[in-house]
Amino acid sequence: MLENGWFREENESWNGQSLSLQVDKVLYVGKTMFQDVLVFRSTNYGNVLVLDGVIQATERDEFAYQEMICHLPLMSHPNPKRVLVVGGGDGGCLREVVKHAGVETIEMVEIDQTVVDLAKRFLPNMACAFDNPRVTLHIADGFEFLANNQSKYDVIISDTSDPEGPAEKLFEESYFQLLSDALAPGGIVAMQASENVWLKLDILKSLQERCKNVFPTVNYATVCVPTYTSGQLGMMICAKDPQTNLQAPAAKKHIPEDVRYYNEGIHRASFVLPTFAKKYINN
Structure with a gap:
């Protein structure tokens, strides 16, 4: 919601609190076939991408999330190629x-071409790898794509919207099974889990249980991102x-030099939960 020079994000899942950013300039307002889109320049966090009223990325802190959801699985796999x-x-x-x-092929399946186009326009530091020769972009439905590409990938990164509305199906066991089927032997998947230990622990526990119904190894990791729900x-x-x-990098793995958040210590520590959350989730 834009009001009096501020953007305010509100959500039924975190009643009684909201996140507000001061707006310097509105850059884009529109609606695609799939979602409402807002892009604005904030006073403190650079350009901000908002989908259906939810902040997706800001120039100031996006790297923390992007690095962790990618480097945790890539560094845990001994030799990811696809x-x-x-x-x-x-x-x-x-x-x-x-x-x-060492990664030879990188495919992306994204349902909304407009998001890609707007990122290239307003978030160039993020959208800088689409022209990399190893990258192939598919504008398609992720469910259909996964069903037609089985036993293929060493690592899958599921960077999806929050579990609300049509995106709820991306947090169900049937989707997790599609991810598992698309992995090659020894494959690893990382998925955005949305909920954090400060909000809706019951949903987080349920999500972990659904993952465990499909995968023999499941771990929950956290990352600090100021403009995401409760900062985590x-x-x-x-x-x-x-x-x-x-929960640790594979042997002899070399960390990319140009990372700003990820390191070996952060990798290990991201799986350590506070006592109250660990007791609830694992009981």
């Missing part, structure tokens, strides 16, 4: 994946192999 990004039309995930020289965002990292250790 990577798929589901969603992520802002290009941030692609930017991080191309930093791994969660990710489910899942592996097809029960022996995969997701």
Whole structure:
């Protein structure tokens, strides 16, 4: 909501609080076939992309989320060659994946071409890898794409919207099964888990249980991002192999030099939960 020079994000899942950013200039307002879109320049966080009233990325802090959802699975896999990004039309995930020289092919399936176009226009530091020769962009429905590409990918990064409205199906067991089927043996998937330990722990616990019905190895990781819900965002990292250790980089892996948030210590620490959350989620 834009009002009196401020953008305010409100959500039924976090009643009693909201997130507000001061607006310097509105850059774009529109509606695609799939969602409402707003782009504005903020006074403190640079350009901001908003979809259906929810902040998706700001220039100031987006790298924290993008690095963690990409480098946690890529660094946990000993030798990822084929990577798929589901969603992520802002290009941030692609930017991080191309930093791994050993990755040979990177495919993205994004349903909304407008998001890609607006990211290239207003978030150029994020949308800088679409022209990389290893990248192939598919404008298509992620469900259909996954169903037609089985046992193919070493790492899948599911960078989707929050579990509301049509996007709710992206947090159901049937979607997780599609992700598992699209992975090659030893594959790893990282998915945006939306809920954090301060809000809706019951939903987070349910999400983890649904993942465990499909994957033998499931871990919940967190990342600090000021403009996301309560300043913390969660990710489910899942592996097809029960022996995969997701909570530390694989042996002899080299961290990309141009990262700003991710490091080996952050990798390990992201899986450490506060006592109250650990007790609730794992009981």
